[in-house]
Amino acid sequence: MANTLRESYNKTNYKLGNHGKRNVQVLKEALQEIDENVESDIYGQGKIIEDFQEKMAKLLGKETAVFFPSGTMAQQIALRIWCDEKDLGKVAYHPLSHLEIHEQDGLKKLHKIETILLADETRVIELEDIKEMENGVACVLLELPQREIGGQLPSFETLVQISSYCKEQGIKLHLDGARLLEVLPFYQKTAAEVSALFDSVYMSFYKGIGGIAGAILAGSREFTSQSKVWKRRYGGDLISLYPYILSADYYYEKRASKMAEYYESAKELAAFFNECEGIHTLPIVPVSNMFHVHFELEKAEAEAILTAVQKMTGIGISGYINVINENASAFEISLGDAYKDIPTEIVREMFGVLSGKISEVRREK
Numbered sequence: 001m002a003n004t005l006r007e008s009y010n011k012t013n014y015k016l017g018n019h020g021k022r023n024v025q026v027l028k029e030a031l032q033e034i035d036e037n038v039e040s041d042i043y044g045q046g047k048i049i050e051d052f053q054e055k056m057a058k059l060l061g062k063e064t065a066v067f068f069p070s071g072t073m074a075q076q077i078a079l080r081i082w083c084d085e086k087d088l089g090k091v092a093y094h095p096l097s098h099l100e101i102h103e104q105d106g107l108k109k110l111h112k113i114e115t116i117l118l119a120d121e122t123r124v125i126e127l128e129d130i131k132e133m134e135n136g137v138a139c140v141l142l143e144l145p146q147r148e149i150g151g152q153l154p155s156f157e158t159l160v161q162i163s164s165y166c167k168e169q170g171i172k173l174h175l176d177g178a179r180l181l182e183v184l185p186f187y188q189k190t191a192a193e194v195s196a197l198f199d200s201v202y203m204s205f206y207k208g209i210g211g212i213a214g215a216i217l218a219g220s221r222e223f224t225s226q227s228k229v230w231k232r233r234y235g236g237d238l239i240s241l242y243p244y245i246l247s248a249d250y251y252y253e254k255r256a257s258k259m260a261e262y263y264e265s266a267k268e269l270a271a272f273f274n275e276c277e278g279i280h281t282l283p284i285v286p287v288s289n290m291f292h293v294h295f296e297l298e299k300a301e302a303e304a305i306l307t308a309v310q311k312m313t314g315i316g317i318s319g320y321i322n323v324i325n326e327n328a329s330a331f332e333i334s335l336g337d338a339y340k341d342i343p344t345e346i347v348r349e350m351f352g353v354l355s356g357k358i359s360e361v362r363r364e365k
């Protein structure tokens with residue numbers, strides 16, 4: 001019996017989000033066509049890593065790029081380099097940026113870098129926030145899309161204005177582009193066109209791309225050669241990174257061209273959620289393949305409804321739900337290959353069941 005939300009989710013035949021299970025098959029699929037005589041990279045050198053770095057530098061329109069095991073490592077290093085260059089240990093970013101809330105204060109503890117929080121938690125950073133910030137910041141980091149608020153984005157015009165303002169002021173601009181490819185269909189720009197507004201860019205290979213793990217950090221030759229020194233200091237210069245690189249490349253080739261499809265799926269699915277009384281998505285109309293689903297119900301009520309709907313319909317909506325406050329709860333969803341496997345009729349039926357269950361609970365209140 002699937003009694004918990006997670007169990008009921010795991011037992012469903014279909015899933016609304018992601019690309020499928022994150023099991024060992026993900027790596028096996030990536031390696032199946034690779035010649036067994038291909039040689040490993042060795043401590044950051046060798047054809048396998050150098051070719052991929054060059055390919056990603058080209059994609060991002062930067063002089064050079066370096067492959068890292070994680071974005072956490074790559075971005076702390078990027079900010080450290082910009083702070084050292086200015087001899088100024090201060091950076092600015094969003095209050096809900098990954099560095100601020102998910103990295104155990106790595107930037108502050110390891111580098112003694114001070115942070116200034118721009119904008120309030122509920123919205124993206126605008127030009128005014130940067131103009132109004134105190135003087136003496138080495139670097140501003142923008143996260144596109146801003147994940148913790150459902151994946152929202154500033155307009156492209158705002159990015160252009162922020163970029164030229166930072167240039168004028170001698171402030172470096174770094175892109176947390178963990179989900180850079182995922183926002184390109186909304187902006188109708190290439191990765192290089194967006195990256196051109198930034199001095200340094202990080203992109204992930206296990207989010208929309210769906211690889212195992214890994215990140216690329218791109219910028220000028222001078223910047224990336226310094227980043228390689230820090231990668232070694234961090235213990236990120238693994239003797240062999242090829243399982244991550246090969247899977248990053250394989251899934252990049254498989255999915256980079258599907259971001260517009262995921263974006264369309266996200267808009268369609270968000271519209272279904274927004275038709276249900278007591279549910280809304282953030283943003284209402286997604287601007288990438290991700291969004292948050294908010295229930296006007298306390299966590300335990302939403303959990304019970306989702307568990308029941310997943311058991312009845314065989315469609316996996318979510319394996320978790322977080323508390324927002326005593327009357328509200330939410331989960332995140334990112335669209336990938338899995339959604340297209342579900343016949344639309346079945347999705348519609350599931351939303352009928354979900355709507356019915358929510359109405360029942362609300363009536364009983």
Ligand SMILES: Cc1ncc(COP(=O)(O)O)c(C=O)c1O
Nearest residue numbers: 070071072073098143147176178
């Ligand atoms: C916006 C953002 N930045 C950075 C990271 C860090 O990436 P990694 O897990 O590779 O350290 C993540 C990971 O979830 C992220 O969502």
